[in-house]
C-alpha cells in the first residue's frame with residue numbers, strides 16, 4: 001500500500017496589496033537615513049519598509065540606491081497669477097517645481113490684483129485649479145489701508161500674511177508708516193496669524209538715493225541698496241515682535257548682521273524665524289557685476305563673508321527655511337536700463353540642486369547623508385511645521401501624504417537654458433555644473449515628474465487646507 005499524501009491547506013493571513021512600493025532606496029526620515037523603501041496606499045504613506053523585506057504592490061519603483069526624500073515644500077514662490085501671467089503661470093511654474101523635487105508651493109500675494117482680502121482666496125484657487133501639478137496654498141498680502149482684514153483670515157485662506165517694508169516693481173504696496181506697521185503686528189498677533197516679512201527699510205533706500213542717486217550700473221547695485229536697509233528693518237521687526245508677541249518669519253535674509261540679530265532674538269525666546277534663498281547662497285556681489293540684471297535682487301546679493309555666514313547658519317542651525325523666492329521676469333523686462341530692470345529671478349527648479357551642490361562643495365568632509373537630512377529639514381519638515389501643514393506634509397511618515405522624491409546624489413549635470421521650465425525661459429545658473437539630480441517626483445502617490453521619460457503628471461494639484469492643527 002502506498003503511503004497516502006497528506007494534503008494540507010494553510011490559510012495565510014491575506015497581505016494587503018499596496019498601490020505602490022518604492023524599493024531599494026535610502027530613506028531620509030526624521031530619525032536618520034537608512035536603507036529601505038516604502039509603500040503607498042490611497043495617496044498616503046502606508047509603511048516604511050526595511051531593506052531586506054518586500055511587500056506586495058500593484059506597482060513597484062526601484063529607487064536603484066537613490067535617496068528617498070520627502071517631497072519638498074517651497075514656501076516662497078511668485079507664480080504671477082493673476083495679472084502677470086506673461087512672466088509665469090501655474091502650468092509652467094508647477095512643472096518647474098516638480099522637476100526640482102517640490103511637491104507643495106506657497107504662493108506670494110503680489111499679483112495684479114493682489115490677494116489682500118482673505119475672501120478672495122477661493123477665487124484665486126479656482127483660477128489655479130486644473131493647471132498645477134503640485135499642491136499649493138497662499139500667503140495673504142497686507143494692505144496698509146486695511147490692516148483689519150488680517151483679523152478675518154483663516155488658515156484655510158492663507159498660511160501667513162506678507163508685509164513689504166520696501167517696494168519695487170511687483171511690490172507697490174509698501175508699509176512705511178510706523179503706526180500702520182504697529183497696527184499690523186498687533187492685529188496679526190491677536191489673530192494668531194504669522195507675518196512673513198520683506199524686511200528692508202524703504203526710508204533708508206530713499207535717503208541714500210537722495211544723497212548719492214540710485215544705482216546706475218550693476219556693480220553699484222549692492223553699495224546703493226546696502227545691508228543698512230535690511231539691518232534697520234530687521235531691528236524694527238524684532239522690536240515689534242517684542243511689543244506684540246507676533247510670530248514673524250523674515251524672508252530672504254542676505255547679511256551676516258541679520259543672521260546674528262535674528263539668531264539672538266530667537267535665543268532670547270522671541271517668536272522669530274528666518275529664511276535664506278539659494279541665490280544669496282550661490283552668488284556674490286562680484287557675480288552681479290558679471291550677470292547684471294539676472295542677479296539684480298531685492299535684497300541685493302551681498303559679499304563672500306555674508307555668504308559664508310548664511311551657509312554656516314544653513315549647516316549648523318539658525319536658518320528655519322530655505323525658499324526659492326522664484327520671481328521670474330521676461331528677458332525683455334530684465335534688459336531694461338539698470339534703474340528700471342525689475343528685481344527677481346526664477347529659482348523653483350534650481351532650489352534643491354543649488355543647495356545640495358553648494359553643500360557638497362563647501363562641506364566635502366560631511367557625508368552626503370547629512371546634506372540630504374538638512375535639505376529634508378529646511379525645505380520640507382520645517383516649512384510644514386511653520387505653515388500648518390505638518391499633519392499632511394513634510395516628512396516620510398506613515399499616514400502622511402505620499403509626497404516623495406528620488407535624488408541621485410552623484411549625478412553631475414549642467415544647467416542649460418533649453419531645460420528651464422519656467423515661462424520666462426532663462427536661469428541665472430545657466431552653465432553651472434550641478435551635483436545631485438531629481439530622478440522622480442511623486443505627489444500623493446502619483447508620479448508628477450519622471451526625468452528619464454521627461455514626463456509630467458496630470459495637473460491635479462490641490463489647494464491645501466492648513467487649518468488642521470500643526471505639530
Ligand SMILES: [Zn+2]
Nearest residue numbers: 076108325327
Ligand atoms: Zn519674494
